[in-house]
Amino acid sequence: MPRQPDTRDRARREFARLLTERGYLGVSLDEIAKVVDVKKASLYHHFPGGKPALFMEVAHGYVEETAAALHEALRTEGGLRQKLLAVAVTYARGTYDSALGDQIYYATRHLDEKRRAEISQAYVRALIEPVTELMAGAVGAGELREAEPGFLATAFMELAGTLQPMPEDLAMPPQERPAPSPADRRVQEVVDLFLHGAAPAAPAAPAAPAV
Numbered sequence: 001m002p003r004q005p006d007t008r009d010r011a012r013r014e015f016a017r018l019l020t021e022r023g024y025l026g027v028s029l030d031e032i033a034k035v036v037d038v039k040k041a042s043l044y045h046h047f048p049g050g051k052p053a054l055f056m057e058v059a060h061g062y063v064e065e066t067a068a069a070l071h072e073a074l075r076t077e078g079g080l081r082q083k084l085l086a087v088a089v090t091y092a093r094g095t096y097d098s099a100l101g102d103q104i105y106y107a108t109r110h111l112d113e114k115r116r117a118e119i120s121q122a123y124v125r126a127l128i129e130p131v132t133e134l135m136a137g138a139v140g141a142g143e144l145r146e147a148e149p150g151f152l153a154t155a156f157m158e159l160a161g162t163l164q165p166m167p168e169d170l171a172m173p174p175q176e177r178p179a180p181s182p183a184d185r186r187v188q189e190v191v192d193l194f195l196h197g198a199a200p201a202a203p204a205a206p207a208a209p210a211v
Contacts, residue, residue, distance in 0.1 A: 007036060007038055007042060007046060008046045010036045011032055011036050011038075011043060011046065011047070011054060012054070012057055012058055012061065014032050014035045014036055015027060015032055015054050015055065015058050016058045016061075016062070016100055018031065018032070019055070019058065019100065019103050019104070019107065020097070020099045020100045020103055023103055023106060023107070024055065024103065024106070024107035024110050025110065027051070028051070029043050029044075029050060029051050029054070032054070052111060052112075052115060055107060055111075056115060056118070056119070058104070059104045059107075059119050059122075060119075060122060062097065062100055062101060062104055063119075063122050063123055063126050063127065064126070066095075066096050066097075066101070066126070066127060067126035067127055067130075069090050069095045069096070070087065070090065070126075070127060070130060070131075071130060073086035073087045073089070073090050074086070074087065074130055074131075074134060079143070080134070080138045080143045080144070080195075081191060081195065083134060084156065084191045084194065084195070085187060085188065085191050087131070087156075087160060088160045088163060088187045088190050088191055089187055091160040091161060091163040091164050092163040092164070092165075092183045092186065092187050093183075094164060094165045096164065098161070098164050104119070108120065128150070128153060128154070128157075131153040131156065131157060132149045132150050132152075132153040133149075134153070135149040135150075135152040135153050135156070136149035138152075139152070144195075155194065156194050159190050159193060159194050160190060162190065163183070163186055163187060163190055
């Protein structure tokens, strides 16, 4: 029936929107049914597990969309720096819906253990392991110092997260914020900070005196 896919899609979109705004406990199937303009029983037809089942579809959809952007960046030609720059650019462009991602993370505390493990494993497999593999290869090639690749992956992704655009409705009003530095410069600064640290470059050694 032509209405079914539309109802399912709209339910997922509305659930994601309300989840972002209110958190898991602030979303009800009654409200989703009203916004989508269907009976609540229709939602149970599409999502027999009710609210947790609808949440799981939204969460898996978020992981899949985010992973697609990440994997495309990791396929960038070149060495470690070029790949890190490509990943950092995806953050700077606001590719990842960090507000939705945060709410999905917080919502897992309200799920049963099986669903919580399923979402956690999907997130790690799709979004953490590819960056961890990149770091492991770089350590093995001598491009990075000896360190646990998972730690390096997490550290880089946390740094890259600072590049995400600030939502208009958070912190100080937009007109009071300092002018941001150009995105491409900030991307390079984040990657260089990860690769070289925050310490100033060591001064060049003085030339040996002529004999």
